[in-house]
Amino acid sequence: MGKIKLGFIGAGFMAQIAHLPSFYEDPRVKITALSDIDKELLDKVSRKYQIKKTYLSYKEMLNEENLDGVVLVVNRSKIETIASDVLKRKIPLFSEKPMATSFSSAKKLYNLSKKNNTKYLLGHMKRHDNGIIVLKKILKKNNLGKLISVYYQSFIGDSFYNPFEYFKHGYKDYRKKNTLNKNLRSKKLIFLKYLNSFGHSINLIRYLFGEIKINYRKLSKSGEGLVFFRSKKNVNIIFNNQFSKATRWIEDIKINFERGSIFVKIPAPLLKNIPAEITIEDYKNGKIFRPGIKWGWSFRNQAKNFIDYIILNHTNTSSCRPKDALEDIKIIESIFRK
Numbered sequence: 001m002g003k004i005k006l007g008f009i010g011a012g013f014m015a016q017i018a019h020l021p022s023f024y025e026d027p028r029v030k031i032t033a034l035s036d037i038d039k040e041l042l043d044k045v046s047r048k049y050q051i052k053k054t055y056l057s058y059k060e061m062l063n064e065e066n067l068d069g070v071v072l073v074v075n076r077s078k079i080e081t082i083a084s085d086v087l088k089r090k091i092p093l094f095s096e097k098p099m100a101t102s103f104s105s106a107k108k109l110y111n112l113s114k115k116n117n118t119k120y121l122l123g124h125m126k127r128h129d130n131g132i133i134v135l136k137k138i139l140k141k142n143n144l145g146k147l148i149s150v151y152y153q154s155f156i157g158d159s160f161y162n163p164f165e166y167f168k169h170g171y172k173d174y175r176k177k178n179t180l181n182k183n184l185r186s187k188k189l190i191f192l193k194y195l196n197s198f199g200h201s202i203n204l205i206r207y208l209f210g211e212i213k214i215n216y217r218k219l220s221k222s223g224e225g226l227v228f229f230r231s232k233k234n235v236n237i238i239f240n241n242q243f244s245k246a247t248r249w250i251e252d253i254k255i256n257f258e259r260g261s262i263f264v265k266i267p268a269p270l271l272k273n274i275p276a277e278i279t280i281e282d283y284k285n286g287k288i289f290r291p292g293i294k295w296g297w298s299f300r301n302q303a304k305n306f307i308d309y310i311i312l313n314h315t316n317t318s319s320c321r322p323k324d325a326l327e328d329i330k331i332i333e334s335i336f337r338k
Helices: 013-024 039-048 058-064 076-088 103-116 130-141 172-178 187-209 298-312 322-336
Strands: 004-009 029-035 053-055 069-072 093-096 120-123 147-156 212-219 225-231 236-243 250-257 260-265 277-282 287-289
Touching: 004 013, 004 058, 004 298, 013 029, 013 039, 013 069, 013 298, 029 039, 029 058, 039 053, 053 058, 058 076, 069 076, 069 298, 076 093, 076 103, 076 187, 103 322, 120 298, 120 322, 130 187, 130 260, 130 277, 130 298, 147 187, 187 212, 187 236, 187 322, 212 322
Parallel strands: 004 029, 004 069, 029 053, 069 093, 093 120, 147 236
Antiparallel strands: 147 250, 212 225, 225 236, 250 260, 260 277, 277 287
C-alpha cells in the first residue's frame, strides 16, 4: 500500500501549530492538497509543508482529488457544512472539535456518517495524552478501593509556552464575521465559548468516569463557575471552570478513593512532548509514587490513530467517535438550559 493521501481544509493557527506538523511527520502520510479561503496564507503554508495542490474552494479540492482522508480544521461556524460535504462523499474524516455548534446539527452529522458507514473521528486530543492513557489503565485496575469523588478544575490561561511561529490569517471578511466579539455577552456566544473551551474537559470526564448527569450548576454570566455531576456509579464529580486572565494554564484532577487518591496535572494543550503527570497516594501502605510516563504529544498520537483507522480499519480506545462527541454537546446544552 502506498502513502495515505490526505487533504487539509483550513490552514489557520491550529492547523499550523498542531495538526499539519503531526500528520506531516508520519512517514505513512502524504499531504497532497490544502484548501483555505486566504490565498496568501495558502501559498505560505503549502510551501512550508511541500503541498503541491492548493484550492481556495474546498469543494473543488474534494471533487478534483482522490483522497484517502480529510483533516478539517476550520472556524466552528463552518464545521457542519464542510463536514457534511466530506461525509456525503464517504471520505474518512478527522475534524477538530466541536463536532458542531448544536446538538441537532451534530446529530445530522452522526446520522450521515452512520448511513454512509464513513470513518469519522473528532479531535479530543486529551484522551491521547500518554499520561491520560496510563491513568485510564490505573483506574481500570484500581487498587485503592471504592471511588468516592472527583474534583476537576480547568482554569484556561495561555495554551502554550513555546514561542511558536505561524502565518496569520489575513482574510478580512473571515476575521470580521467569525471571530467571537468579546464585547457581546449573549447566551449563545457564551455557550459557544464554553463549548469550544471546556468541551475537552467534559469529554475527558466522561471518558475516564463514564456517563454523567447534571445535579447542579452555578455559572456566572460569562460562563464561569461550578457544575456538579453524578456518574452512573453514583460518584460525585465537581467541575470548576474559569477563563483565567493569568498566563499560566491550570488544569488538574483530584480523584478520591476509600484507601487513597490520585492527582493528575494536565499540561497546556500546545506544550509539546509533555504528558500529564500522575501522583498516587496509597493511604493503607503509606506510600506516594509517580508512574513512569513516556514523553509524547497528544496531537501526534491523535494523528497516528486516525491514520491507523484508515489503514487498519480499527482505532484504539482513546478515539473520540461521533456518538461520543454528540453526547458532549448534549450535556453542555443542558448546562446552559434553564
